[in-house]
Amino acid sequence: MSRTQTLRARAPRMLGGLAALIPLLFVGALFLAPLGALLKRAFDDADAISPIEAWRRTEALTLLGVTVGQAAASAVLAVLVAAPIVWLVATVDFPGALMLRVVVTLPFVLPTVVVGVAFRALGTGLLDGWGVESGLGAILLAHVFLNVAVVVRVVSAVWQQIDPQAIEAARSLGASPLRAFADVVLVRLAPAVAAAAALVFLFCSTSFGVIVILGDGRLRTLETEIYQQGVGYFRIPEAVALSFLQILLVVGALVLARFLGRRGAPSTSDRGVRLRRPRGLGWLPVIAVLIWTTAVLVVPIASLVVRSLRPGGRWSAAGYRLLLENDSGTSVAGSLWYSVTSALVAMVIGVVVGLLAALAVTRFGGTVLARSGAALAILPLGVSAVTLGFGFVVLTTYLPRQIGTSPLLIPAVQALIAIPVVIGLLVPALGEVPQRRREAAAVLGAGPVRVFWTVDMPVIGRSLGAAAGFAFVMAIGEFGATTFLARPNTTTLPVLIGTLMGRPGADSLAAAMAASVLLVAVSAVVVFFVELAAPRAARQVAGGR
Template structure:
């Protein structure tokens, strides 16, 4: 006999295994999915397809068989692989410190580790230029800078899983005579493999699409697919070549996203290796070697930051604050507005991009946790991640071609740049909030539904409060990422309203010591704002906050 139970509403009957209000949820789920996918369709898929349609011609095949193209592909993949390997080697000791070692000031430690990841890539490039003391192109500088940028991804992703591993398996191996290295290789490392694969895929994706770092440190001599697309689109107006390169880049991105999705699935299914998180402990014996390695990596992360701060107050004649003072002017005519006005433009566009991305990202998360078919959720999740891997220049140029067809011609709207930045920030919101919503006990939702709450009231009263800190974290990270976004912004920002990263790019491209000092001063200000935002975010952090 099939039992039923009644909810708090008169006559509302639900069956076991089906939450109350599931029938009412379907129209709302459809509306939410249409809103999310509609935004992606209008502001991402349409512009990208428009560029590909205009660029894909018979002569496009010539670009794909050209030896120069494949040299760029080889350099892109090679530097990304080297940067990923270095980031993994540097991030593992930091992951251990975050997961297992009791140290004072862990909030500050997490902030220091995270700051490089959210710094604008132009600032990272300028920091390594200041550190090396030369503007000469360098492959090693590109690899170091990309690794510096992505160490936090490894440390936070791997450290999050490492803190949850059941230590009893390690204790059993040690009691049977296995040494620390053998225990790590046979017990810990296999358990960490899902997080390692996920971190590797994400870092490789970021390194292969690196723009600001390669633009500053490659100096035109070393080019990746991302910078080559920029060169062909902006300077050569070669849409055919840019479209061909965009297809190659998209193929690489899809492969990386597939690896990351598989790793997340394996991580979610690896419940047998987890236990309640134990408190961190003081290091013992050989663990001090790992602590020392982590301390060395931490010090290395601070060196480029220190070099940039020193360079911002330096001139050929000694210490100088001329760069900071000149931000109130235009610096040798390089800018049409003051540096402070550019900073205000950055704050304004970043704020708009953040509320857009937060609205879209949280709605997307609510839709994803409501989808019953896993393959549908995976497909939608992948679609949300795609903007991370498609050239921002391609998206920006596509806006100029397509958005004129919409009512009001958004090409002249002050929201044009925030729309492009929101595409970059939304995946970060999803990756931060979605794991928290998926961890909510389904029984809480069923209890609220049984008491008469409708589907969206359940989300509002149960899910959103539990995910509140994760949402705040996503908003903070999204804001600092939008603050430093340069790829699409550099293409779309109007000359009379540049953002600070666009102003920095203009300043470093013009001759004159004052312009250079202004560029470094602007970088220092961006970095300090970023560091402050990360400290605030970390003070809100809980162990349930999602990974990168």
Template sequence: MANGDGPLTTAHPGRRAPVLRRHTGLPLLGAVPAVFLAVFFGWPVVALVARAFGSAGGPRGHLGELLDRDDAWSLLGATLGQAAASTVVTVVVAAPIVWLVARVDVPGSRVLMIVVTVPFVLPTVVVGIAFRALLGVGGPLGFLHLDGTLLAILAAHAFLNVAVVVRVVAATWASLDPRAEQAARTSGASPMRAFVTVVAPRLLPALASSAALVFLFCSTSFGVVLVLGDGRVRTLETEIYTQAISYFDLPAAVAVSMLQILVVFAVVLLIRLLVPARPTSRTARAAGRVRPHGRGWLPVIAAGLWAGAVLLGPPVVLVLRSLRPTVGGEWTLVGYRALDVAVNGQTPLQSMRYSLVSACWAALLALVVGLLTALVLTRSPRWVAGVGGVVTLLPLGVSAVTVGFGYLIVLAGVPSVVSRSPAIIPVVQALIAIPVVYRMLVPAIGLVPDELRAAAATLGAGPLRVWCTVDLPLIRRALGVATGFAFVMALGEFGATGFLTRPGTVTVPVLIGSALGKPGAANLATAMACSVLLGAVTFAVVAMVEMLRSVGEPDL
């Protein structure tokens, strides 16, 4: 992430121009995202904290007793353990794909990046259903009897988060100057030794950064654990949901939420330490990518087959199961026909229409708040940018179930005209997308040449005109990419909206989760068909995003 002390004018490269050092409008611009996050994220979390101490009777010891009573410390260990194991599995699974993306120049690389990216933005409930179809009875890997086990959850988490490792590490690897490795080879080092001694140490910061992000996502995973755990695998996230919804034990749910917030805050601080403070130059990008010849195609083919099996296997099985929902049954379109059949007064197609509209508003909201945050923090003192970066990342890390639960507490005490407002769900969906928009725009803004800003200011352009004529044209692709990612992330949000939906505002992920909880082959077929439809929309949006992404632009 890029943090700076403000633009400076000078003819010397690498330094910034003093003409643009003053930003009198920064406090006003910064007030918008600050107020938004304070009201729509801080308020529910603070309300949750207040309820935690109120429900515990005030003294701290009572809160500890609640955690002891609900075996929260064991759940904490299980949550951190599965997150760590998921991170290791993800890195191992991603390694061949990272090499393929960073070092091999083959046709179809853009298609490969689309395939890599889609799992990351797929709704977690869709991923859960796909792996149930893959690992369950009658599935291609059903003979392994992994359905409902921790190994199934680890595999699904790896599938979801491969894109994080591939994009972060491969982008760094592709930008490395290959001459150092070539010098080691010339001195007699084998390819493996040259990689271990020259390349690997330079990739470690990117690997640590991506691994920390994967750990954060896995430690707050909800949909995957809920669908694949089958009640046998419990984490802090699922325990919050169980205590709040199934048992309606609010003190216990709030106490576990408090514990998870502390864990997330610690992980976010760690990520802040691992992520580079300034954007790196991409001038050497793709310099080390080579076109294979002869036997060099063998590892490329092997890596390609591995990527295809890992990334395409679960979606393909999901599509097939949507056409044959019962094991050994007939091929049928009954699930797709049910898309136009009302369930509790709302058809799945109506839910999809509502989800698309809601995601559009959420993406627009996330773009505005994320862009303003990026503009302010890239022009703020280093300590302000550091604190602001941590705060901005918190909505992505704090459990969606925790946020949804906090909204239940807050909305119970406000007028019904507010609690029933159709704007609530887009706002909650935008919260998880704002950190992604921010992280994608900060490097893009940081790579805008300060000399261009200084020249425009010297010619009399005001700050707004400088931004419109210099920054905006250079970051417009990043804006489009960030908007696309915000849209698909909002479209797939499941944890928080599950608390807040009501008749007429049921999103497709919530509808899928509801259908899975009902018995009967017809409900399973409907869930499968909705999952395929949601996956198809996600794939289409990601494909358009990749078309917008230009070579050399910062990656996620």
């Protein structure tokens, strides 16, 4: 065998190793290194104490109870609120279905700080006096608003795969429609519902922006206390001890969600449920669910828009005029420009690293390197963004100043948080590529890159576009980690909104409301095009953050 033939034969294996190694190095450097820095700083601190003592000083058990309680309540409420919407998405075909998917998905990708502002606007406007502007009730409603999409996507994806013949068989044996639904559909949906609830619990247990805006400093969770101990008091050992307690909590929730999700897989079929067009009285439940969806998901955003135009109780565009004014050297327009550009960079990084990890899993899933890279790339989903951001602050004290102030640091962290979703979208898409086509192209002399471009890309192109869109909106809305890393010249719009909400005065409130509406508009446009372009498979898998 000639040297050229030998190199060509080894090329796929070499590229496979490279595809697995790059995500491994990227996520290792940006994920494991900050956590390691937290540990090192905690043990090196002159006032270092044991984790048990740190938990005692910070009342960690109380914080854990509040965190678990509000997350569990949010998960239960999200399942109940989403149930009618799941039915509509999974079984009914009607004009406007695309817009319904956009309305359901938009809250999930909105910055949590914007959601907090929206419910503050709702509580001081339409629902004034109902206690929605702050407190535990407001936090639970905001969490439901944020996570309805998780339940809808996860459960409707399973519902659409249930074999209709199983339902027909139950009916033929004398079961009533309600009994057939309970015995066939609900039984098969139960694991998916449990998995969706576990995911909602995971996201709510690491909620930061919502609790900061709506908690009014009275409701404390592990997430907010990590920030307070690390940044407010600079008590490193206490913050680190709380961070690792929270890691144990969210990793447990992530493992439970994965386990429950896999349990639901065998109960589905490729035949799937046929979407039906409503006729006559069949429109009544459809209209009722659309009204319910509007009340739950549209009214908070509409209230935010109205309040941005009535900041002082009178119609005014003052908040939008303030967008162009400088405030301590930082304008809202400048923050928006930086947010968009950094999100674009994060999107490119996230798609490239996520695609390489997905290729490593689907092409070389049996190797230790591929499994390690894929597992490590998913881990950021189960770790608090505040913990990650705090870890970066500590890590930069050990690194050269040029790295800590690098303009690529924030986009890289934003990409890290988006990579799990990119992998979740691309792995199923790559699994749809016929292996025979790849082998035929290779036999005809095409190299690995040529095979990917000519065989894989036509199949995964739309999923790749959906992954890019989700990566962009997740990056532009990231708040927890970016709060720690932002500087005057690298202040993102969510961070600036949080800062404005913490300042007294009608002008600050008006600017925060207007900036929030601006972020909602940008996110809505991106989500619309993602839903328009995404294939059905991508819509089903995008339920996880």
